[in-house]
Amino acid sequence: MALLIYNTLTKKKEPFTPVAPGKVGIYLCGPTVYKPSHLGHAVGPIIFDAVKRYLTFRGYDVNWVVNITDVDDKLITEAAAQNTTVFELAERVTKDYVDSMAKLDVVGIDMMPKVSEHIGDIVDIIQSLIDKGVAYPANGDVYFDVTRHDGYGKLSNRDVADQEGQRDLQSTQKRNPGDFALWKAAKDSEPDIVKFDAPWGKGRPGWHIECSAMAMRYLGDTFDIHGGGMDLIFPHHENEIAQSEAASGKPFANVWMHNGLTRFNTKKISKSDPEMQAILAKMTLNVLLEEVPGELLRFLILSTHYRSPIEYSETALDAKRKALDTFHRLFERVERITGSSPYEDVPPIVAEPLVASSESAAVATAPSPAKDGLKGVSAETTDRFITAMDDDFNTGAAIAALFECATAINRFIESKKLESGTAPAELKVELLGAAHCVVGLGRLTGVFLAPPKKQGEEDDGLADTIMQVLLKVRQHVRGNKDFATADMIRDLLQEQAITLEDRADGTLWRKN
RNA sequence: GGCGGCGUGCCCGAGUGGACUAAGGGAGCGGAUUGCAAAUCCGCGAUUCGUGGGUUCGAAUCCCACCGCCGCCUCCA
Numbered sequence A: 001m002a003l004l005i006y007n008t009l010t011k012k013k014e015p016f017t018p019v020a021p022g023k024v025g026i027y028l029c030g031p032t033v034y035k036p037s038h039l040g041h042a043v044g045p046i047i048f049d050a051v052k053r054y055l056t057f058r059g060y061d062v063n064w065v066v067n068i069t070d071v072d073d074k075l076i077t078e079a080a081a082q083n084t085t086v087f088e089l090a091e092r093v094t095k096d097y098v099d100s101m102a103k104l105d106v107v108g109i110d111m112m113p114k115v116s117e118h119i120g121d122i123v124d125i126i127q128s129l130i131d132k133g134v135a136y137p138a139n140g141d142v143y144f145d146v147t148r149h150d151g152y153g154k155l156s157n158r159d160v161a162d163q164e165g166q167r168d169l170q171s172t173q174k175r176n177p178g179d180f181a182l183w184k185a186a187k188d189s190e191p192d193i194v195k196f197d198a199p200w201g202k203g204r205p206g207w208h209i210e211c212s213a214m215a216m217r218y219l220g221d222t223f224d225i226h227g228g229g230m231d232l233i234f235p236h237h238e239n240e241i242a243q244s245e246a247a248s249g250k251p252f253a254n255v256w257m258h259n260g261l262t263r264f265n266t267k268k269i270s271k272s273d274p275e276m277q278a279i280l281a282k283m284t285l286n287v288l289l290e291e292v293p294g295e296l297l298r299f300l301i302l303s304t305h306y307r308s309p310i311e312y313s314e315t316a317l318d319a320k321r322k323a324l325d326t327f328h329r330l331f332e333r334v335e336r337i338t339g340s341s342p343y344e345d346v347p348p349i350v351a352e353p354l355v356a357s358s359e360s361a362a363v364a365t366a367p368s369p370a371k372d373g374l375k376g377v378s379a380e381t382t383d384r385f386i387t388a389m390d391d392d393f394n395t396g397a398a399i400a401a402l403f404e405c406a407t408a409i410n411r412f413i414e415s416k417k418l419e420s421g422t423a424p425a426e427l428k429v430e431l432l433g434a435a436h437c438v439v440g441l442g443r444l445t446g447v448f449l450a451p452p453k454k455q456g457e458e459d460d461g462l463a464d465t466i467m468q469v470l471l472k473v474r475q476h477v478r479g480n481k482d483f484a485t486a487d488m489i490r491d492l493l494q495e496q497a498i499t500l501e502d503r504a505d506g507t508l509w510r511k512n
Numbered sequence B: 001g002g003c004g005g006c007g008u009g010c011c012c013g014a015g016u017g018g019a020c021u022a023a024g025g026g027a028g029c030g031g032a033u034u035g036c037a038a039a040u041c042c043g044c045g046a047u048u049c050g051u052g053g054g055u056u057c058g059a060a061u062c063c064c065a066c067c068g069c070c071g072c073c074u075c076c077a
Helices: A039-057 A073-081 A086-103 A119-131 A209-219 A231-248 A276-281 A283-293 A294-302 A313-338 A373-389 A396-415 A425-445 A462-479 A482-496
Strands: A004-007 A012-014 A025-026 A061-066 A136-140 A139-143 A180-187 A203-205 A223-229 A253-259 A263-266 A500-503 A506-511
Touching: A012 A119, A012 A283, A025 A039, A025 A482, A039 A086, A039 A223, A039 A253, A039 A283, A039 A294, A039 A425, A039 A462, A061 A313, A061 A373, A073 A086, A073 A119, A086 A283, A119 A136, A119 A139, A119 A209, A119 A231, A136 A276, A180 A231, A180 A294, A180 A500, A203 A209, A203 A223, A203 A425, A209 A231, A223 A231, A231 A253, A283 A482, A294 A396, A313 A396, A313 A425, A462 A482, A462 A506, A482 A500, A482 A506
Parallel strands: A025 A061, A025 A223, A223 A253
Antiparallel strands: A004 A012, A136 A139, A139 A180, A180 A203, A500 A506
8 A cells, every 4th residue: 555645746556665775765845934824824834744644653763844934035125124134034924933833733844944044055056057157147146047947837737828917027127028137136115134145146036936945955856855835836746846856966855745725715825915914813813813722723723624625614613623622522421430631642544555674574463353243343443543544644534534433432431332331341442442443543643632721721720720619509409409509500600601510420610 | 827625414624436224523413321411322314425528337525617715926824
């Protein structure tokens, strides 16, 4: 069974074969740190974090690089507008980004190189492109000549000679309308800190070259997977390919993975769209993450296939919140019955590894568990989950398998009446094992990492203390069959978005 | 004008030639459970996959046309 990945370059799903056996290099285009990121910027990192978790599980040693673009026109403009320096702004926005990533449990990024620290690499590449005759300096700028490179347009499938909306040739030093800047000459009005030395004059890198430089520096001339949003296919990734392959004479990234764009009110979320500006304030990641758990955003994003667009709305979020709660409620239920937390001591998921490395050969035999009871369900769920993920990271189908497993576990609890009286030890073991399976599989995509924050945790448990008193009073009146009072308490709490759950073993409460 | 994507039940969404009378979730309805709820379980719900043709023994899945939505061609994850 092979892992299939859809490759934008070939426009089809292909069996994945890494450059070096057992190792995977991934480059994801990261943020230009001039404004706080919005929800759309979280999609790539969340998906690739899941990809890395999954590939690691499949036996690969993954090296994942996400760049930080801290030298750019927009940074210069924004820093001036905020009356600060480019690097102060960059540092602040980078921190904001890193904080958001942490809240989203994006922990797999191995390296976040900055453009400002790779000017030397960039200059070297540009020089070699000039030496090869595919780039030319013009009044301090340096341009890439798209007519001098075979294969230009192969990613985005376009003919450069036949494009509308191209920049006016007369207003620039370009030889061809499709030529793009590798280096931009410094202007007097710009701050000195973004004026870097180069053989053809002071200036700063153009937009695309930094990714080529950092990807090749950390992953090699040819590496495995390059990712980004669909809107980057042209011109950014097309240009990256051209300049990288022209410079190295080798293929650049083997597989190009592009995620769908996030939409709001059926429109793409874009920082440059005036209509989106107001909405964007609320869609800013860090603002959103104040209200919405990172796990929920991750769950929302992973519920849809990564290449499809995601329509963001409160309604969609509420539906997902409920769906996600199903799992956490189940895990709590299992813990009440077994006395053990399904979040802890999760045994590794056993599966046939994709990578036949020598050390994993010993465990290469897939188990053949008895197909009865919950063990059979776990085995089947694992199988379905892996099949889905192996097929171009079909997280939606993988999660569907987890839902069915959750239902099977609940059914098991009901049918064996595990909540009334003391459950037999062997059934507890079986139950916990199945819950561990769901947790373990979920974690391969980065969900179910921890129990949701308990109510009242922020206020030292004061809310819970008061609730316990209130519930005790209610329990008392219920004991006296004073249901009117008991229901009044429940209804009043519901008005405050607090739901009560009367169970045989006590009453639970939760804030919706 | 060029390039590309999408259109599946009330909503979201997986499936891209036969196990599809179409996964899963949300909402709804009926039942079990409950003092009533909540939670959980069971059942119901698309004979059909934007529309019209075609290919095939067989299509949601391939081809053609049309309609609608979206993205890129300028900065964008």
